[in-house]
Amino acid sequence: MPRRAMPEDGRPRPSTIRDVARHAGVSVATVSRILSGTYPSAPATRSKVMRAVRELDYVANAHARGLAGVRPKSVAIVVNSVISPHYAHVAQGVQDQAVREGRLCIVGTTGGDPERELATIQLMREEHAEAVILVGNIQADDAYRERMAEYARALALAGSQLVLCGRPPLGPDVPAIVVEYDNTGGAYAITSHLLSAGHKRILFLGRRDGYTTPESRIAGYRAALAAHRVPHDPGLEVEGTMERSEGYRMMGERLDARPRDFTAVFAGNDLIAAGARAALRERGLRIPDDVSLVGFDDLPPAADIDLTTVHVPHEELGRTAVRLALESETPGTVQHFLLGTHIIVRDSVRPLLHSPG
């Protein structure tokens, strides 16, 4: 049971470095130096101090330390939501690497609201985190870009390195590290996979103009069609957001509205695929016998429903973001990284047999 500092008002308070110094019979400077371990010290003094620390159960005050100029060892991550597996995996990667490098991790969520994102960044600025990592895509208009650029400069000034994770650069003059993964390449690969199996009418679920992630996935889809000289039909691109319920809705409405004019479905992500699958099955369509289905992300639902999909290195994304941010000693560094993606073949695609004629 450690003794506690006890001011005259009777209520105990956490012990300070002064208490330790007094208790050990040395000066505060000595205690500070011994604890930080960056100075030579006599073994006898050292053990006296350590004993005092133990007896008083002393831990340093992070705020005082941060104020005194030691950059607080923390990394901030800002995501839409913690539940979404996509963000959760990136967050896990950030956590891993942060812990490995001895950092604390602060998390902010925005619910996809640009306004809240900007507010969160201000908070992180007050906090003086070493790095601020922004994950995921957001609908960016010019006003948003403008303010974000302004905030990026403010962060750099406060000594924080801004990292954009899975979203495109803001512009050449904005100080930020960008870590992306290859949406277009992955979409190209998996579309090619379907095309090689003989599918020519491929429904794309989850088009959403103005959002960079679906936009670059659809770009890969179109590029693959073009490369295989398959005509591109804009009527095969269905609009919707990246949620399970939306996949269910898009697929259902399409099936009910008109005769089926496709043999395969490329869902914008695995959640959409899960929803679409449910809608297909409700109408008696089997996967892959009647309809082939692929997704994007390779997150937990994918394995459960045997989905062929594109693997995204989510955790590596988070780890890389932290690593790069902490490596660049001067905040405000500009870098651009692109992580690769590759397809994972499971059992949701069947070769299309050419009906004669």
Next chain:
Amino acid sequence: MPRRAMPEDGRPRPSTIRDVARHAGVSVATVSRILSGTYPSAPATRSKVMRAVRELDYVANAHARGLAGVRPKSVAIVVNSVISPHYAHVAQGVQDQAVREGRLCIVGTTGGDPERELATIQLMREEHAEAVILVGNIQADDAYRERMAEYARALALAGSQLVLCGRPPLGPDVPAIVVEYDNTGGAYAITSHLLSAGHKRILFLGRRDGYTTPESRIAGYRAALAAHRVPHDPGLEVEGTMERSEGYRMMGERLDARPRDFTAVFAGNDLIAAGARAALRERGLRIPDDVSLVGFDDLPPAADIDLTTVHVPHEELGRTAVRLALESETPGTVQHFLLGTHIIVRDSVRPLLHSPG
């Protein structure tokens, strides 16, 4: 473009409250008061100050503020891992409520290692968070309990309220708020559901002695059997951890080792259920036609595989934890809450027709 403070060394630095005061022609105390808004002030002064703040793009230094005695507005949450849906949902609830109450959220992960958990708590203690929320179960031996009790007292001393979320109290003398959900009740209810459908041989997957969550679920299972006067066969309780792969392993090994001696399976959680389901299907057993299957948690995989399960109010758990912690003005409060659970019926249970004889 805001002007910046520019010391003689040429490099700009973030502006301080002093810069604002100078710029507005008032004293720092006035600026501090006006920004905190807790003091009367002349409208003219007020607008002068606000303009200076805007022009200099000033934000307060969180460390200085924290040091000066203002309790930093932050809440810490400690979980095993961010990826696990269980923790993710609780974390989301914590986030929600923290944001709603104007707090920042710090996240620590432990990977299930008690040692790392204790270390993380020390970190949070340095950080002086208003509340430290521990989520999930951990194998608790006496030494662990001892140290945790000690840390709990240290946290209270530092003004942080400790909250145990989904784990049992540490003891009457340990200052902590406990928010649990009804594991035993839920397990009782869903076991009864199976029993009412005529199942008498129910395999339980995921027994793990020493861990409180599986222990209380299995307690509910046994209680329901007893209440229905169905003999309890310890051989039906299979040991394993709470992961998908373990569910797959447990189910597979059981099926391969001996003839099937059960008609229903109660998986310790939804992940185990998903794994067990895969193993069953690989062996040609259909759900629910050949085997009934239920889980626990009602997390994302459950809806996808049409699983009847027990709903756990994860997000509410997180929200309640934060709410209670912030309500109790005096840290070190002791409270105990129990949130209810209820079963969600989907399509994974079939009534058992009594074969004659």
Next chain:
DNA sequence: TCCATCGGTTAAACCGTTTACACGGACGAG
């Protein structure tokens, strides 16, 4: 006219650390 009051502001102390600088003693070299 004088004093009490009060709203608005300020100067200064304080929060708990780190760190630049100063200082005393031991020790080896000349």
Next chain:
DNA sequence: CTCGTCCGTGTAAACGGTTTAACCGATGGA
């Protein structure tokens, strides 16, 4: 025996806010 050197430690000044107590001019009542 003296004079640097070097090592270990202490002193005190930051760091950037909040807060207490004091101050000051204007106002109002006696």
